[in-house]
Amino acid sequence: MNTLDIQGLRLHLPNTARPVLDGVDLTVGVRETVALVGESGSGKTLTSRSVLRLLPPGARTEGSVRVVGDDVLTMPSGRLRALRTSTVAMIFQDPRAAINPMRRVGDFLTESLRLTAKMPQRAAEERAVTLLDAVGLTADVLRTYPGHLSGGMLQRVMIAAALMGDPALILADEPTTALDVTSQAEVVSLLGDLRERFGTGLLFVTHDLGLAAAISDRVYVMYAGRIVETGPAEALFAAPRHPYTAALLDSTPRLDAPQGRLAAIEGRPPGLREELTGCPFAPRCAYATEVCAERAPALLPVAGEPARGTSCHHSEQLAGKVGHG
Numbered sequence: 137m138n139t140l141d142i143q144g145l146r147l148h149l150p151n152t153a154r155p156v157l158d159g160v161d162l163t164v165g166v167r168e169t170v171a172l173v174g175e176s177g178s179g180k181t182l183t184s185r186s187v188l189r190l191l192p193p194g195a196r197t198e199g200s201v202r203v204v205g206d207d208v209l210t211m212p213s214g215r216l217r218a219l220r221t222s223t224v225a226m227i228f229q230d231p232r233a234a235i236n237p238m239r240r241v242g243d244f245l246t247e248s249l250r251l252t253a254k255m256p257q258r259a260a261e262e263r264a265v266t267l268l269d270a271v272g273l274t275a276d277v278l279r280t281y282p283g284h285l286s287g288g289m290l291q292r293v294m295i296a297a298a299l300m301g302d303p304a305l306i307l308a309d310e311p312t313t314a315l316d317v318t319s320q321a322e323v324v325s326l327l328g329d330l331r332e333r334f335g336t337g338l339l340f341v342t343h344d345l346g347l348a349a350a351i352s353d354r355v356y357v358m359y360a361g362r363i364v365e366t367g368p369a370e371a372l373f374a375a376p377r378h379p380y381t382a383a384l385l386d387s388t389p390r391l392d393a394p395q396g397r398l399a400a401i402e403g404r405p406p407g408l409r410e411e412l413t414g415c416p417f418a419p420r421c422a423y424a425t426e427v428c429a430e431r432a433p434a435l436l437p438v439a440g441e442p443a444r445g446t447s448c449h450h451s452e453q454l455a456g457k458v459g460h461g
């Protein structure tokens with residue numbers, strides 16, 4: 137059984153002309169790290185938040201979001217609370233915004249075990265020390281206030297907090313965006329190690345393809361609320377099959393790339409008040425033809441590579457032509 141299994145997820149919000157998420161299928165296996173990649177506004181954060189049913193007011197959903205077999209979208213509120221405090225943990229973008237600066241780190245780390253799981257204070261502190269050690273911090277951090285820690289140390293505290301409930305799944309939403317480059321690399325490497333050590337699945341949400349390539353086993357690329365390409369990280373980044381994935385890669389800095397300006401993706405993603413017919417990427421796509429404006433492509437397996445999928449009418453003809461321009 138997959139740790140996370142999202143099938144046909146559609147999310148409607150008030151005052152929008154189209155679903156914000158439109159038929160998202162996504163899985164995370166046991167001990168698997170999956171990256172969800174896309175520009176801002178593509179729907180990747182709402183996809184990860186739907187796993188905790190943390191949705192905006194007025195949101196209406198279709199489809200299913202199963203965590204270890206249980207459908208989050210229909211579960212009663214008592215079970216949802218337990219899911220949020222133990223089965224699934226979330227690491228947010230800015231650790232300083234997610235922690236109360238007036239309380240010591242120890243109180244923050246042990247709170248859910250003491251109050252929700254009714255664990256005695258001493259046992260909760262012992263677990264906190266074990267997890268601080270696992271993320272490379274010492275026990276004296278327990279008595280420290282958040283303002284005395286660097287951004288990188290604080291994100292390590294947030295990762296320790298995420299592990300306190302022994303989760304099956306961690307959702308990491310742009311967890312390195314607020315950090316300097318060195319701390320980014322440390323946090324990414326730490327998340328990889330912890331996945332092995334604690335056996336959690338990890339859904340890593342990012343706009344940064346370099347980070348996605350560094351950490352993930354598999355990748356989903358999202359555009360306008362839809363998955364447009366998916367597959368094993370190495371194969372997908374080596375030879376993208378969707379023009380949007382290729383354009384994202386071409387706009388990502390690489391050390392081995394020729395000198396000069398990076399290729400920007402012309403145009404802008406469709407707004408939520410725009411109805412979509414056809415392929416949502418068509419107005420920005422150099423390979424668009426008449427059929428692209430008329431009919432939305434389905435996400436279909438790539439011929440000869442069953443682990444990969446792409447939603448492009450011309451995927452076959454574009455094999456080997458898109459990417460790394």
Ligand code: SF4
Nearest residue numbers: 415418421428448449
């Ligand atoms: Fe481009 Fe057409 Fe493929 Fe969409 S379906 S990505 S517009 S070629």
